[in-house]
Amino acid sequence: MGQAANKVSTEHQTIGKHKKPKQIKRKKTKAITLNNGRTGWYFATPWIIGLLLFYILPLVASIYFSFTSYSILQPGEFIGFQNYKELIHDELFLKSIYNTVYFAVLFVPLSIISGVALAMLLNMKIKGMAVYRTIFFLPTLVPHVAIAVLWMWLLNPGFGLVNGFLDMIGIKGPAWLGSEDWSKPSLIFMSLWGIGQAVVIYLAGLGDISDEYYEAAEVDGANWFQKTFHITLPLLTPVIFFNLVMGVIGAFQQFTLPYTLTQGQGKPANSLTFYVMYLYDNGFKYFKMGYASAMAWILFVVIMILTVLIFWSSKRWVHYQGK
Template sequence: MEEEIALLQAKKSKFERKMLLYGVLFTAPWILGLLLFHAYPLIMSIYYSFTTYSILDPGQWVGLENYQTLFKDDIFWISIYNTLFFTFFFVPISLMFGIGLALILNVKIRGQGFYRTMFFMPSLVPPIATTIIWLWLLNPQFGLVNHWLEQIGIPGPAWLGSEHWSKPSLILMSLWGVGQSIVIYLAGLQDIPQDYYDAAEVDGASLLRRLRHITLPLLTPVIFFNLIMGTIGALQNFVLPYTLSNGQGTPANSMMFYVMYLYTNGFGYLKMGYASAMAWILFLIVVLLTALIFISQKRWVYYQGKD
């Protein structure tokens, strides 16, 4: 009996090793891709941030010199200010805008699917096409936005041509792609049990009270997710400001965002070591803000079924 058990265990062990081998073979392409295209560049970027590496030249070890130079770089601080300004204004506005539209699109009316599709479609437009559209809309001389403002007696600003209006213009343009978050909000709204609304209606709760005490609290996990993703995305804003300013950050560096300056240093000036140092500072900023949001969610995020 013991010999039979030992034989079965040996066969089982052989089968498990065989399955493990097959599993490794099937996942090998993904593992190699992870190591070559993610892990290796990540590790090397840490090393390069302490060197004068410039793609064409292996560079020399300079220690903390890149980081010290960054803190003396005026454009570096301007890029941080522009990025944080955009993040702290765009993210809350996009959250409120997305929630408001999702609430409207959640109302059961004829053509509901059509309206949802129309609000989602702009998020599928390529960024370059979006840039061309908004350059025309916000043109200070013949743009439609200033034309409409003139019709009601308001003089239109220079928009992208003004250092004071360039970032608000960019925030307005970025709201164009809020359709992706609307879809997530709609999924969260449909996950709220109808029984809660029925009970509140029986108790005489108004629409505003139902929104305040049922909808928004139960939607907070979705808001939390979009807050995290929106913050990370805003801190890495690149395509729109780069194309709008031809990579120059004009006017007066008001659209020189952090990732733009990182890209300019790395691939424009070939200061890859300098750019790597910037990348790791950005990583620390993202981690810090994300950690603060995670800490704060204990006070305002409500999960169904959790005490």
């Protein structure tokens, strides 16, 4: 019995010796993990402070200001939904909505169609393609102000190159930016000139499509149109989906080009007064910051609803490789 008891106690001591190093290792691992976590938070602290001060705080403040008569010069008073009620009866507000929706409805589909078409052309295996790709990407590097000045000269109804070319082929060109009917189509055309960034994204998407799909289609006797509409476009839908979301958001936030073209006046006849332009004028020209905050939140809600609808519909038309 004594020998058995000594044997058991010896085994317990041996197990205890094996457990202690493991426990020490676990404690060290936990300490290192906690230390790394603290270090990560220390490095992230400047970003968190910036997020709170320059994003979260202004966001919360703008919600409150939208229910007040606040201006930059006066603190204002709480007026409830008065700003939102006034917006409904504001003719220029409604005009800016029409101009913005008109631009978005035409520009976004055209930018996707022309972007995909250009990307497919620039994806062809021919000599000097890198030069062509660079040429189409260059307009995106030009500042919007410079683009506006350039196109003001090109679309000048008297001595512009566009109307000069149309005269050569016997067509009388319109007034373009000076016409209420042609001002928004002119802006859409100018915006399409700078879709090089989207084209680069489409090119990356085309490069991600495996050649095996095209080889199998050739074996089955598929022609170019069948390959395009049954392979290329379906497998490019994730990229189209991304550019669609970004295009809608960008279209509803159109500001720099029309503001530069019209010196902030939206002429002719407010045909180029876009939503964000009118928001900017209310906030920083008329100092109606509460009114502008209400406009900003309406825009936020509209963009969120459109984004959610696009995400909801994407389940039906976006196809991913391997699924």
